[in-house]
Amino acid sequence: MTTRLAIIDSVASGLVLLLLSSPAMAQELQKNSHLKSIEQCNGADRIPLQARIVGCTVLISSGDAKPDALAVAYNNRGNAYIATAEYDRAIRDFDQAIELASGYVKPVNNRGVAYLRKGAYDDAVKAFDQAIKLNPDYGSAFANRAEAYLKMGRYDRAARDFDEAIRLDPNSTLAWSGRCWTRAILGDLAAGLDDCNRVLQADSNNAAAYDSRALIHLKRGRAAAAIDDYNSALRVEPKLASALYGRGLAKLRQGDKAGGDSDLAAAKMIEAKVGDDFARYGVQ
Incomplete structure (x- = not known):
């Protein structure tokens, strides 16, 4: 096998040398490579x-x-x-x-x-x-800046940037989904629900939108609906810490201590401070 490979390599090298001996062919090779x-x-x-x-x-x-x-x-x-x-x-x-x-x-x-x-x-x-x-008029830059403000906990600024991103690009799934999450955190629950529903009508596999809508359900005291949406989010992204933690809280509210504690522990293994995030969102 070693000999045959060496022969093939030698033939290939010779072929390249022959092609390069023609200026036109060499130029064509360079063009194709470029x-x-x-x-x-x-x-x-x-x-x-x-x-x-x-x-x-x-x-x-x-x-x-x-x-x-x-x-x-x-x-x-x-x-x-x-x-x-x-x-x-x-x-x-x-x-x-x-x-x-x-x-x-x-x-x-x-x-x-x-x-x-x-x-x-x-x-x-x-x-x-x-x-x-x-x-x-760069809608994506507004949506991206909103994401940065979300990470910094500056939710009012994030909401304004998502508003502008949607105005500039009404088809931006990122902006609609991000605004749903921001509104869920701020407590503007009905408007946030409308945003998430819009995203999920267009994309039924959007884990972030399910996660956001579940938080809205959780804040509204609808534990069963929250669990359904958290399940949908985790079907798409099995290691989404916020969905695991939120589902754990919803299960605890339903009296499922074993299932709730298990989800909370799994979420913290992925993201140690996820509980602190939910405390900032007003959910514990």
């Missing part, structure tokens, strides 16, 4: 994340890309790094993209997302502020 890198970097056809990173890196290292194209490559690679939870690398790439194209708003917003995922919420808000300043 197009492949562009496709990888753009994430065409659901390219795996590592392949996207490689494709963008080839383009960035080629020295052939113009500043605007180079900014896109850095932005795309930054997005891939976010998906692989390499947030510092992502931020460095977004910094490069912004430096190359100062009016390019996407990397400004995406840098905020990287800070948000990293847990640097003040920096995330600053990035989203900058994105909104560049493009006041």
Whole structure:
């Protein structure tokens, strides 16, 4: 087997050398390779994340890309790094993209997302502020800033940003779902219920919307309805700590101490401070 592999490798090398001996064929190979890198970097056809990173890196290292194209490559690679939870690398790439194209708003917003995922919420808000300043009609930046405010416990600010995100983009599931959660926390339960129902009519597998609607039911004293929605959320995301904890509280209210305690313990194994979150929401 080793010999056959060596022969195939040798033949392949010879074929490449023959092709490269023709200037036209060499140019065609280079063109095809460049197009492949562009496709990888753009994430065409659901390219795996590592392949996207490689494709963008080839383009960035080629020295052939113009500043605007180079900014896109850095932005795309930054997005891939976010998906692989390499947030510092992502931020460095977004910094490069912004430096190359100062009016390019996407990397400004995406840098905020990287800070948000990293847990640097003040920096995330600053990035989203900058994105909104560049493009006041950028609904996604408002929705993202609202998510940062939620993490900071600034619920009134989050609600206002979700309002603006929905005004700018009425089809934003993230904004409707986020506003439902925010309204549930603030106690605006009827309006929050309408928001969640709208999300779930469009997407019956939205775990966040089920989780939010369950919190509304819990605050309204409807333990059975809360459990149903928490079950639906956990069917989609089995390790959603807030759904496990909320379901535990609902079970306790129904007198199911064993089941309730089990859910609370499981939730705390995933997220140790989830109980503190519910205390802030006014549910214990």
